[in-house]
Amino acid sequence: MKPLFTAVAAAAGGLAASAVPAAAQSIDETVNQLFAGSTGWFVNFIFSPFPGTSFPWIVAWLVVAATVFTLYFAFVQFRAFKHSIELVRGDYSDPNDAGEVSHFQALATALSGTVGLGNIAGVAVAVGIGGPGATFWMILAGLMGMASKFTECTLGVKYRNEYDDGTVSGGPMYYLTKGFAERGLPGGRFLAILFSIFCILGALGGGNMFQANQAHQQIAGIVGQYPGWITGVLFAIVVFAVIVGGLKSIARVTEKVVPFMGIMYVAAALIIILMNADKIGWAFGQIFAGAFTGLGVAGGMVGALIQGFKRAAFSNEAGVGSAAIAHSAVRTKEPITEGFVSLLEPFIDTVVICTMTALVIIITQQMIIDPATGNYMLNEAGTAVATIDGNSGVSLTSAAFASAFSWFPYVLALAVILFAFSTMISWSYYGLKAWTYLFGEGKSKELAFKVIFCIFVVIGAAANLGPVIDFSDAAIFAMAVVNIIGLYLLMPIVKRELNSYVSRLKSGEIKKFK
């Protein structure tokens, strides 16, 4: 015993002596190394490219799925677009159901979970690396993704659990179990468990730590650098008050401010675009030319395509399965109506908001063009397009808006913080639903998850844990792997619902109330 004890004591003493000055640093590094070592294989697997290319298979997985659903449902996203808007307006809502969750409310809540950093920072990354052409592919991916959302949200409502006390739980874990059982397919329960595990990891990572981290970066960017854990603790207290303390007022304020911020963001973008009205034609020319030639960006046309597809998927989460959880609470006799409503989500998120960001960056000419060739110049490393002041990510978006309104970066920072907060609230719920699916419903079990969630807020804001963030992104995409397998196998059920609904709509059995 003694030699071992001595050795441990000596090691501890040595560690203490050497590590004191940079204690925090070494903890971060240790966590990073441990985490990267144990999860690196998973991250590498999820984001690995097809052999001999730089095209990640997971992006192809999402885009192929979106294309399959688009064709299988015969372009439902365009055919049903008008009907979707009528549903959101409440034209088909029975006034006797007033007081229940409306289509509008389900859509607004799901949107506040997806609109966020992806729309502001993600697009800047896409355009910064893939050039203007990435916008074209991003819009295309957004339009296709509408069909994925349609499929998953219909199933989410159809196979939700309704409990005796009147509450509901829905989402991929429920349709994977019940839908598979209904079709006599094996493995539903296994996929549901797998999905739930990835969903919890995704909720703690991309839906929490990443958001807390980015919110801290924004605040620090304005008031100057200070320790991240302070932001973390403040955020954790507010999140705790909302999800554990049931302090709905804070959440309600956020839920009201977030749509307002979204509208303000789009309005500011539109104003900037109109101020540069003479360049609109040129900007679209750049987008189309870039989409098929790359206009000199790293990786050419394929580079633009990968960036566009990847960022659209990151931003609108179509096929990931998260939205199916939020949408499943709506009060409707027809599950398909929620599918129609949800297909507006990628449209608003990607086709409208992301495109606005991209247009503002292009039109304010943040990216440097070589006057001799008309192509974009690359930065020194040759990895991205050279920008004025070398901005990238959220600072590129910020600079683009600041070129028109010098005060806009402050508004943008506030928007990022609020978007981050509302995304965290949404994902805390998605994670909770996955958690209760695995461990059962119950006050103490739910509290355990909520407390863990709050702890991760602090961790996320305190440290810049690159590998942890990578891992959580990978977990969100792993959700899509499981979810889309389920969607392929269950899409005939959605088709049956669709055909039945359309024929009843035509025959006048389903009537407008307004």
Next chain:
Amino acid sequence: MSKKFVVGYDGSEESRRAVDFAASQAKTSGAGLVVAHVLEWSPYSFLTPEELAERHKRREEELARAEKAVMGPVRENLADSGVKVETVIKYGHVADTLNLIAKESGAEQMFIGRTGQNGLSARVFGSVAGSLAQTATVPCTIVP
């Protein structure tokens, strides 16, 4: 179909006066009385995911509470008034929903109390009495 009067009731002192007045009017003209309670609700408000999941449960609870705390006492009070009383509880925009109830029940007249609010809040938010004065589909008596 027998004659019907609709009266808006929210449990307040003012609305109680409206119910009393409506009841006496109903009695003299031999009409039935529809006591309507509207829970303010907009389908365009924003809720958290957790609130969405619990909404149906909350709605049931709110309806049960309104039935017990608001409608119970008024039904008791009117029990020996000699007027046939129905009660309706609905969600929605108060003035619009009162109009809807009047239409659905085929009422000939409507009675409401007024809260007596004036100044800024009435200007900003409008008042039920104010909007009904503009939009009522049947003669509407505002009881002071």
